[in-house]
Amino acid sequence: MIYFDNSATTQVSPEVLQTYDTVSQKIWGNPSSLHQLGETSWNLLQQSRQQIAQLFHVKPGEIIFTSGGSEGDNWVIKGTALAKREFGKHIITSSVEHAAVRNSMHQLEQLGFEVTYLPVDDEGRINPADVKAAIRPDTILVSIMAVNNEIGTIQPIAEVGEILKDHPRIHFMVDAVQAIGKGLDDIVFSDRVDFATFSGHKFHAPRGTGFVYKKSSRQIAPLIDGGGQEQGLRGGTENTPGDAAMAKAIRLMKENEAATVQREKTIKEKIIQHLSEFPHVKVFSKADDGFAAHVLCFAIVGVRGETVVHAFEEHEIYLSTTSACSSKKDTEASTLAAMKVPQNVAECAVRISLGDQNTLAEAEKFNQVFDELYAGFKKIID
Numbered sequence: 001m002i003y004f005d006n007s008a009t010t011q012v013s014p015e016v017l018q019t020y021d022t023v024s025q026k027i028w029g030n031p032s033s034l035h036q037l038g039e040t041s042w043n044l045l046q047q048s049r050q051q052i053a054q055l056f057h058v059k060p061g062e063i064i065f066t067s068g069g070s071e072g073d074n075w076v077i078k079g080t081a082l083a084k085r086e087f088g089k090h091i092i093t094s095s096v097e098h099a100a101v102r103n104s105m106h107q108l109e110q111l112g113f114e115v116t117y118l119p120v121d122d123e124g125r126i127n128p129a130d131v132k133a134a135i136r137p138d139t140i141l142v143s144i145m146a147v148n149n150e151i152g153t154i155q156p157i158a159e160v161g162e163i164l165k166d167h168p169r170i171h172f173m174v175d176a177v178q179a180i181g182k183g184l185d186d187i188v189f190s191d192r193v194d195f196a197t198f199s200g201h202k203f204h205a206p207r208g209t210g211f212v213y214k215k216s217s218r219q220i221a222p223l224i225d226g227g228g229q230e231q232g233l234r235g236g237t238e239n240t241p242g243d244a245a246m247a248k249a250i251r252l253m254k255e256n257e258a259a260t261v262q263r264e265k266t267i268k269e270k271i272i273q274h275l276s277e278f279p280h281v282k283v284f285s286k287a288d289d290g291f292a293a294h295v296l297c298f299a300i301v302g303v304r305g306e307t308v309v310h311a312f313e314e315h316e317i318y319l320s321t322t323s324a325c326s327s328k329k330d331t332e333a334s335t336l337a338a339m340k341v342p343q344n345v346a347e348c349a350v351r352i353s354l355g356d357q358n359t360l361a362e363a364e365k366f367n368q369v370f371d372e373l374y375a376g377f378k379k380i381i382d
């Protein structure tokens with residue numbers, strides 16, 4: 001099997017699962033309980049937080065555990081809206097965000113907030129000058145993803161941050177779900193970023209884990225009210241096994257990050273080089289520094305994305321149609337639509353997303369299978 005769908009999810013690694021299992025069996029107390037079992041669990045939770053903070057060079061109190069990327073996105077956006085609604089009701093975001101951001105914005109629009117959706121160029125990238133032009137006295141939040149999940153574009157986060165230095169009251173959130181472990185910490189944790197959202201299952205941690213980086217000076221409203229857990233920002237008994245396992249997954253990921261990114265780059269280059277030889281193939285992701293190394297989106301124009309996905313599946317090669325969330329809903333790829341790619345081309349798009357376990361030999365196998373499949377598809381296209 002060749003698993004090229006790592007942006008959708010990753011397999012939990014055995015060492016990480018071992019931690020989850022051990023903590024579940026041995027340190028299962030409620031961190032809020034006063035007795036020894038509770039205290040041990042509390043201490044482990046804080047150690048996990050501390051470890052994550054250290055790995056990203058932030059303060060432990062700036063790491064808030066969540067259940068994943070969608071929760072983090074919803075919380076920061078709606079939590080900002082709730083906390084700052086008296087100062088303004090205007091929000092700026094891009095037109096290529098993940099559905100967790102996009103649909104949070106839509107909900108806020110229904111509640112009377114105004115949202116500016118910034119356009120993107122033909123690489124799916126916003127222009128920082130458009131952020132500057134969109135800022136109003138009542139703007140409370142700018143939310144821009146670090147790496148696009150459909151085609152891998154890296155957004156100009158540092159440049160937007162520079163602009164926002166002149167507007168210190170505006171919250172700046174970065175959806176960093178596709179950026180973690182990809183050599184992009186300098187961008188994600190650049191000094192003007194106030195919030196960044198992360199999801200554990202994208203880096204071999206268990207489902208239902210994630211965290212938000214929240215700059216200590218910034219205040220937002222909780223989305224889950226409860227017993228005061230996570231500094232009163234996220235009620236509910238903490239997921240000690242999951243959070244400890246996630247901390248381990250991050251440590252393991254960080255140990256190999258540079259080598260992983262380099263290997264992903266080589267794999268991506270090899271496949272792009274091959275795909276570029278075919279007249280009916282359109283490659284949307286580039287192999288340059290403007291794109292994350294792990295995402296490669298292309299289309300065989302004239303063959304629908306799901307047909308391509310299933311054809312590769314026959315050879316035990318797993319890809320997806322752009323983003324996993326939209327792939328079963330028959331919606332056109334929103335990033336490609338924002339890039340003004342015609343719908344008949346966008347609906348042919350498929351995404352390869354690489355991870356730390358992929359190899360150059362898999363790229364070679366992919367290219368070989370591609371040749372075979374293309375020969376068959378060509379009969380339909382021509």
Ligand SMILES: Cc1ncc(COP(=O)(O)O)c(C=O)c1O
Nearest residue numbers: 068069070098100149177178199
């Ligand atoms: C950019 C981006 N943001 C948010 C999410 C949602 O993350 P989760 O699946 O953990 O809710 C994803 C998932 O694919 C994503 O790619």
